[in-house]
Each structure stands twice: as C-alpha cells, then as structure tokens.
Amino acid sequence: MRVAILRYPGTWSERDFAHAFSVLGVEHEIVWHEDADLRRFDAAVVPGGFTYGDYLRAGAIAKLSPATAELRRAADEGMPILASCNGFQIVCEAGLLPGALVRNTGLEFRCDWVTMRVESDATPFTAGALGELLRMPIAHGEGCWVADPRTLARVEDEGLVALRYVDARGSATPEGNPNGSLGNIAGVRNPQGNVVGLMPHPERCVEPLLGGSDGIRMLGWLAASARPALSTIS
Amino acid sequence: MNFTATIHVRPKDEVRDPQGEAVAGALRSLGLDIADVRTGKEIVVRFSAVDRASAAREAERMGDQLLANPVIEDFSVELG
Numbered sequence: 323m324r325v326a327i328l329r330y331p332g333t334w335s336e337r338d339f340a341h342a343f344s345v346l347g348v349e350h351e352i353v354w355h356e357d358a359d360l361r362r363f364d365a366a367v368v369p370g371g372f373t374y375g376d377y378l379r380a381g382a383i384a385k386l387s388p389a390t391a392e393l394r395r396a397a398d399e400g401m402p403i404l405a406s407c408n409g410f411q412i413v414c415e416a417g418l419l420p421g422a423l424v425r426n427t428g429l430e431f432r433c434d435w436v437t438m439r440v441e442s443d444a445t446p447f448t449a450g451a452l453g454e455l456l457r458m459p460i461a462h463g464e465g466c467w468v469a470d471p472r473t474l475a476r477v478e479d480e481g482l483v484a485l486r487y488v489d490a491r492g493s494a495t496p497e498g499n500p501n502g503s504l505g506n507i508a509g510v511r512n513p514q515g516n517v518v519g520l521m522p523h524p525e526r527c528v529e530p531l532l533g534g535s536d537g538i539r540m541l542g543w544l545a546a547s548a549r550p551a552l553s554t555i556s
Numbered sequence: 557m558n559f560t561a562t563i564h565v566r567p568k569d570e571v572r573d574p575q576g577e578a579v580a581g582a583l584r585s586l587g588l589d590i591a592d593v594r595t596g597k598e599i600v601v602r603f604s605a606v607d608r609a610s611a612a613r614e615a616e617r618m619g620d621q622l623l624a625n626p627v628i629e630d631f632s633v634e635l636g
Contacts, residue, residue, distance in 0.1 A: 422627040
C-alpha cells in the first residue's frame, strides 16, 4: 500500500499527513500537483491548506490543476481517495463529491475539536465504524456544506452522508454543528464509496500527544491492507 | 477583436449569504431601514475573440467553468 499525498501551491497539511502515515507505518510520498501520476499509488489524500490563496473560491483554481484531472481518472477507476478540509473543497469544486463549502454561518474561522458520527460505512475510510463517534480537530473559515434541495435529498436518500457533526450526547443538534452545514453534514462520499471528503483533520489526531487518536480509525486500515505480494501472482 | 467581459457572480437565492447578513446588520447600525443584502463579486476580463458572438460564448464559458460555482452561485455577463 503506497499513498500519494497531493501538494498544490498553498497546501499546508501534507506534512501532517506524512507524519500521520509515518506513525501508522504506511508507505507514502508527497506529490507535487504538476507531476501527479497516481498510477504508481494505491490510494491518495488531498490535504488541507489554502490552495492558490483561496482566490475566487476555496478550491476553485486547484480544480483546474493537472493533479485534479488525475484525481478524477483515479476516482473513476475506484482508487480510495480521502480529501480533508481544503482538499474537500477542491474535490467538491471538481465535481467528485456533491455540494459545495461556503463561509461558516457564524463568519468565524473555527479552530476547535468536533465530534462526528459515522453515517456510512460503505467507504474504505469508515468501514466497520457505522455509528461510531469520532473526535477530530477542525480549522476552517469556509466549511459550511451546502447543496440545492434536490442534491441534499439525493445525498441523504442514497446514504452519501459519511459523517455528521454531533454534540457531546451524540445528537445532530445545532450545538454540535461548528459551521452551519446543512443537515450537520461533516463529510460526504461518492456513490461508489471510494471518494470521501470531510472538513475535519484526521491526520492531526493519530497519537495521544496531539490530543486524540481517532484519526487512526480513518487512516489505520491503509497500514493493514498491503499491496498483494508479487509471489502470489502465478 | 478585443473585448471586455464583466462577470457578476452572486450566491443563488436559496443559498444563505452570511456575509450579506453581516453587512445588512452593519448598514442597519447606520440607522438605515435595510431589508436584505446579498453580496457577490465582479470580475472584469479583457480578452480577444474572433467576433462578438464567440466572445459572448467564451465569457459564458468563463463563468460556467471557473468564475462561478453552479452549485451555489449564479452569474451574468456584460460584454463591452
């Protein structure tokens, strides 16, 4: 298992992902967006940051990068892709996931810890975790997930909500919602389940020293699922 | 031929505009009777195209493929 960590101009969480994968023992490589060839990899992450300074809209300019075209190809072929924070904004802009991320309703940049409930385990990043509560840090000003009513209904009906913000008691209340996202939606998946995006940062909580280790729940499987050994191919 | 396209981008009516709400509150603090504020942006592009019809098509494409996100925004084009 070898994971590509994409770096666009202005990405800032790629080294946090690299550190997380080092902690978890997952082979990884930071890949510059202009050189992205994901055929050498088994999975990809799109980290957070402020690509292209968030000019125009968060993720808008990055969607035209060669790396995003490559992501689209890899997503179509079923590669597991995790997009966090600005990465989530990029893949939504690129149309790989439904909806869009807009300014937090409170207009504040929120740097805090949130609790999410796993709403779909039909993705490699949440497999076997249905209903579990995960505590992860957030750091964003434009994390309010929105969609038109028809898209929202489709996302809910087809079970594309991967994660929902909840309060301390595990209920999806306004108190548990840090940014005003519709339906308390913290993360969504594509219909195939191989692409997952979320605003929180799993890479920043993989060891107790960082205040929590629930990120392992999302990233740890990468360490377990090794690439098939050549010797098994006859 | 050279053209100037002014592209106006606004959040769709059904999308909440917290920036507009904050501006509305600030305008009310000036003692004005404000009903509602919607914020957006204006992008001015100078470019070349073979004729006016192509220029109009290209400006639409700018709005459609980059300058506005159709999920949350509407845009209109003025071609000069």
